[in-house]
Amino acid sequence: MRLVIAECSVTYAGRLNAFLPPAKRLIMIKADGGVLVHSDGGSYKPLNWMTPPNKLHVADPSESQRDEGIIELWTVQSQKVDDHLIISIYSIEHDSSHELGQDPGLIKDGVEADLQRLLSEQIHLLGTDYKLIRREYMTAIGPVDILAKNSTGETVAVELKRRGDIDGVEQLSRYVELLNRDPLLAPVHGVFAAQQIKPQARVLAEDRGFETLVLDYDAMRGVDDADSRLF
Amino acid sequence: MRLVIAECSVTYAGRLNAFLPPAKRLIMIKADGGVLVHSDGGSYKPLNWMTPPNKLHVADPSESQRDEGIIELWTVQSQKVDDHLIISIYSIEHDSSHELGQDPGLIKDGVEADLQRLLSEQIHLLGTDYKLIRREYMTAIGPVDILAKNSTGETVAVELKRRGDIDGVEQLSRYVELLNRDPLLAPVHGVFAAQQIKPQARVLAEDRGFETLVLDYDAMRGVDDADSRLF
DNA sequence: CGGTAGATCTCGCCC
DNA sequence: GGGCGAGGTCTACCG
Numbered sequence A, B: 001m002r003l004v005i006a007e008c009s010v011t012y013a014g015r016l017n018a019f020l021p022p023a024k025r026l027i028m029i030k031a032d033g034g035v036l037v038h039s040d041g042g043s044y045k046p047l048n049w050m051t052p053p054n055k056l057h058v059a060d061p062s063e064s065q066r067d068e069g070i071i072e073l074w075t076v077q078s079q080k081v082d083d084h085l086i087i088s089i090y091s092i093e094h095d096s097s098h099e100l101g102q103d104p105g106l107i108k109d110g111v112e113a114d115l116q117r118l119l120s121e122q123i124h125l126l127g128t129d130y131k132l133i134r135r136e137y138m139t140a141i142g143p144v145d146i147l148a149k150n151s152t153g154e155t156v157a158v159e160l161k162r163r164g165d166i167d168g169v170e171q172l173s174r175y176v177e178l179l180n181r182d183p184l185l186a187p188v189h190g191v192f193a194a195q196q197i198k199p200q201a202r203v204l205a206e207d208r209g210f211e212t213l214v215l216d217y218d219a220m221r222g223v224d225d226a227d228s229r230l231f
Numbered sequence C: 001c002g003g004t005a006g007a008t009c010t011c012g013c014c015c
Numbered sequence D: 001g002g003g004c005g006a007g008g009t010c011t012a013c014c015g
Helices: A063-068 A112-121 A166-180 A200-208 A217-229 B064-067 B112-123 B166-177 B201-209 B215-231
Strands: A003-012 A017-029 A034-038 A048-050 A054-057 A071-079 A084-097 A108-109 A130-140 A142-147 A155-166 A188-199 A212-215 B002-013 B017-031 B035-038 B046-052 B054-059 B071-077 B084-097 B107-109 B131-138 B142-149 B153-163 B187-199 B211-214
Touching: A003 A048, A034 A071, A034 B187, A048 A084, A054 B166, A084 B071, A084 B084, A084 B142, A112 A130, A112 A142, A112 A155, A112 B112, A130 A166, A142 A166, A155 A166, A166 A200, A188 A200, A200 A212, B017 B084, B035 B084, B046 B084, B054 B107, B084 B166, B112 B142, B112 B153, B112 B215, B142 B166, B153 B201, B166 B187, B166 B201, B187 B201, B201 B211
Parallel strands: A155 A188, A188 A212, B153 B187, B187 B211
Antiparallel strands: A003 A017, A003 A084, A017 A034, A017 B107, A034 A048, A054 A071, A071 A084, A108 B017, A130 A142, A142 A155, B002 B017, B002 B084, B017 B035, B035 B046, B054 B071, B071 B084, B131 B142, B142 B153
16 A cells, blocks of 8 residues: 655546646545545545556656656556546655555444344244245345235235335335235235334324334343353 | 564454464554554455553553563553553564654545446436436435436436445335336436446345446546537 | 435345 | 345435
8 A cells, every 4th residue: 555645736537527627635545546535534435546456657748747846657547447546746845655565344234134034034023924935035126125914814025124214115115015916925014123113103104003122232142142151 | 664573462442352473563653542453465455453542551561461471551542432451562673753744645646436427427328318407406314316317208216336336236225216206207207327237236226116227437438528528 | 313215336146 | 146134334316
């Protein structure tokens, strides 16, 4: 990884055109060729960047560019698409390179996939005598998170979210409507399950005739851990 | 901006839990308090980060942590939400600070607006004898991208996207439903137009009775350029 | 301030 | 490799 602090202006041309006026910024060049231009504020998104793979070419400025104070012209050309960055360097304050090696990567816990696995394993949270049909039940408009049968043998479609808002209820509505056209499955009931359900989403879900279910992730994980310890 | 290259492990606890095993990484501390942890690969997203405002606290390791090789413990606590990063430092290879100042910011040159302008000018792409009523036709629930009349004088509402997926079809559905309540406009037909339409979005659009239209931006721009050259 | 829609989205999964 | 959905999404815009 190479870190350069430089007075620079940046032009991006590709899927859109963008321009950064001259200012002092960090230019990060990663080992895989990725280039990031960061200012000293904002969130994690760079002002400008180029996704690898790409090729960095350093050129001398033209006469007129030299007159404007440009000492180097960096061109970052994407190898995949017709995108490029042009970085005009006015001055370099810092320039260092570091060998970082391969990163072991991030281990995540508590995303929708975890919730889905836990609810599948603890399908009784939906109600007494519920049976799992399958997770990620495929339809023409996308996968239903969980398909189950209730105690009377009727089909139940579960839409699972970490944060339940209106979009999720709309999604569930589409699935339930589609599934209900299948005589082998109908009647299909909808369950909207989430760690947190926003009031507007709850109202809409109930209005559509869906059950709502608030999930306690920590408790579900606790049960999971307890189960694991039995083996 | 402070740049630190260090052997470190990172724990995030907040909306989810995440852990980074020990490795050499870049830790970027921005002037506004934002903290980014980058590896030497991947795109612009850091492995871990903390959005400002937040507070960085440096502490000495405990006895047992010292035995593991940890020389410093950095805690980054969000001032807004109950999120924090804990960075365990094993060794520091590089540490430098730089005064960057305020950034003038990015100037973008949009694409979606162009697409709308081009389709308005080339309204025949919708079909023979179509007439433009207007762009950005305002309704109570937002602006309809393009409103037109077809060859038999019926109203057509166009939802325009760069990439057409299910959300866009839902948006069009809301508009068409609302517009159809207006006896002066009804019957209103829906057209879902995009540079690229995802299969599931196409299925949903056709199911809702909408026409789908794939737009060739380059061809449309080419026609536009040709038109421009006539003047 | 909250809600919505776009993004040079990124990232991960599954066919 | 393409398609699809989620994201600690981020970001701008609009009320």
